[in-house]
Amino acid sequence: MYKNKDGCMAAIKVECQPKATCNPPPPFKYACPEGISLDSPITVASYDSGATCFVEQAMPKCPPNVMCNPPPPKKVTCPKR
Secondary structure (H helix, E strand, O other): OEEEOOEEEEOOOOOOOOHHHOOOOOOEEEOOOOOOOOOOOOOEEOOOOOOOEEEOOOOOOOOOOOOOOOOOOEEEOOOOO
């Protein structure tokens, strides 16, 4: 998901080989989630076929020899085409 001048857009992540034959669907409009920074693209994930979705959080940079936990998942509306 990313933000442009027209609002937020969602693109379906497709991984296929070979790349030359990969034809993912085009991005589509998506309601911008509240309380989420879209300064850079984010990944919205679902592990239950789209029943619930959340923003995948990046691991924080931790000091050496310190174990850090990522921020808790932030629930968002699942993108629907």
